Amino acid sequence: MKHHHYDSAMVLVKQNPQASTLPNGENMSSLFMAAEAGQLELVKAMMQNGLVDIQTVEGQSVVHAAIKARNLDVLKALLERQSTYFCVYDGNGRSPLSYASSIGYFEGVCYFLGRSGYEAATYRRDRGDDGSFPIHWASKIGHVNIIQEFLKLRPDSKELLDYNGQNILHVAAMNGRVDVVSYVLKKPELAVLINQIDMKKGNTPLHLASKGEQARVVHILTWDKRVNLEIRNDKGLTALDVAAKHGYWTTTFQKRLTWLALRYAGATQTHKRNTSQGIQNFYYTARVNTLLLVATLIATVTFAAGFTMPGGYNSSDDHPYKGMATLVKKRMFHIFVLSNTIAMYTSIIVAVLLVWAMLNDLHLSLCSVKLSIPLLGISLSMVSLAFMAAISLVVSDVTWLAIVVLIIGSLSLLGLWMVFLPLSFPNSLTHRVSLYILRYPLYLLILATEKRKK
Template structure:
């Protein structure tokens, strides 16, 4: 069992939405395992029922059931059980066959107290199946109603629990009115019917339960109240939340001792109506810091809930200046977690202008954080704003470009981020420039060997294919092909592919001389040329196949369309390798904006 303190596990589970597992773990710790009510008597023989009796009850054939009873079947025969411990009354209650239920109760009334291997009474089975009329019959037939209504199964669920869990509101309402004391009984997940009614959003039933609770001594403790309001917020049940805020106003007071801030939870889950309702009761919760160091507005920014940010600023305009435990504002948080729509909204709104170049406790601006996490769409939106200062340094003396360059093996999205910053003219920090000029500790060249060998292998394969295609073509050439445009395309692209791949092989041979700068220059030259060779080989193949099937219109169209899609996809993947590393003129940035935007969409 997890050795974490229960309070820490509770907060962690609430943030992840896995509250049920937290309380079930507690239940298992308390009970030391859940009994399945099966006695191990050393026998492998399972319980069984008379086949004719089972078929009669399962099919709901009451006439056959009566005939079997008249033939020679007493109450002891009716007490037979199927392997899961269900009696004939359990089976009839599940199917909702009221005439059969009444008949069984007349013949053997004691079956109403029988339990199956899960500890379920027939009343539990009927409630779980949502059979209201059957539930009414069973409750009326029970001489000790309160006992059956309060009886728990192996998971500590009463009939009311089961009706609510399976979302049968009418059945739940009836069972509640039959015995209101069950309202606060806890099951194995530490959930009471009151809690489950809040989850289900049954506002009328929940309100009625709350009215009964107010007049009794069995009032939920603060932890239970906290779980219930959390259930209402997670389920986005406005009617239930209204009742909670009316009956338990202490949950939203500034001095509440709850581990979870209801306003923060509503903001995190994107429950706008809940945020509005809680703010109307108390705006002070917006200024309470969560254990993760975030205020409510940071939680909304982290998840990209723009409308909730607007609502919070409407009631608490100065919350725009709140900083989390890392001295980060809401723009920092949105940029860090890649919420491009939220960043775009803040950049367009003059109200957030003062946040654009603010630094956190490490001196990072929102642009630094977006660059570090590899969010090219956020960085793209950011650098187009003229108010953004690309030269800002953090405490390490690094610009946003330096932060991206710290990655030894950058991901594709980080590569895009680096390109976007270079296009915008983002500079390197002084420390980075000095280290680049004077450092003698070059990185280990070993990790590059596999990459270079792969490039050489691909280049050789391209050269081999191009050579074979070029040698084979003259043998099959006819006079009509010499003047065909597609044949010209084939010859030109195949020639380019052949010599481009050879050039790549020669260039990469230079990278084997154990010089880091030479290796880097070789790769920067060879990779784009290899991309060109692959593209030309693809076009040459398309042209060759087209020449073969040119007499068949359908096949010709298929080859051209599918080849166009394949070549376009390949170019999209290779575009970052072909584009220039910097665009000093703003006009050129506009020209290359859309190719980069397409790459961002593809890699999102």
């Protein structure tokens, strides 16, 4: 079996079928290896001697091996031989149906759900610490097609709760399963799950997604008008309170995006962040230093650009405009000058504001940073615009090249604002129209930075 000599194995099995269930030094039997390899005829021959102990490998059963191999014929042969095999559990406490749901084995799940006499498998709780049901495993891993099959054949499975009192939407939101969350929100018959609180800590799916830094799930939930943003858990915390408590002052970007998604949805915060003065000062000091460095670099670059005009200067003694820029009457030159001037002065203003922020006054630092970030965004945009205008101006005789430069520059400016806008006005902006507009670039930023889930 180990070296895949199945014909030889069949000869040996016919001589001594009982030896098929004996474990080797790895505590693995030939029957287990045959099921894992999907060898139907061998499995049938090995089981001819009657009922066998299917717990042939510690923490794993032959039935689980057949499910892992995704071989429906072997699975049927095992269960037809002894129907009680669907009650066995693996080392993680998962029943065969739960295991099939967790690995996304759709055919196996359909077989369990469609076979008469196996109805109890749907409602058999696992032996793990959280007491999940098979549908919870499908939700936890994100297998929407399996959830659909459960709800089609066992509609009441949507009401199943684990030991934490959590439904499938709780589990999906907590684990960041966007497809499952979107599916639940689209089904009117599942609307009862949207604001349901768990029985252990009173958390809604939005609370759990906020706590788990699932920014994309939070964004999707907050877009649905049926989601109540004001529900409080057993500790009296709203979803925004939970997001602030679990990461506002940390450097994890996903935590910050989660907080912004709730903020732009109009969620309210009822509890003041319980953070020491020292941590807050450290947070703003690091941020001020970074912003000041960027502002200084912009001021330096734009100052130098002011004396190195594109096209140069008129140096001829007989020229009526000696010392003037040669391209001064070009429209793109006007854009360059104006953009460069705006960039320089806004960066200087940002630098002055940030100097005030270094006076070790937390309130002053907060105000300075709030004013500096939008101005710095304007400064960066103007630098980009000045560069685009200058390059397109000096290559204007080559039309296609000038057009390409303008297209690249325009797309870069759009990308800059898509990234910068959601981070510019997190605290001071309260106008609902502005918040609604900012949610679109925020979602793109979440998609771009989202961690890929296994």
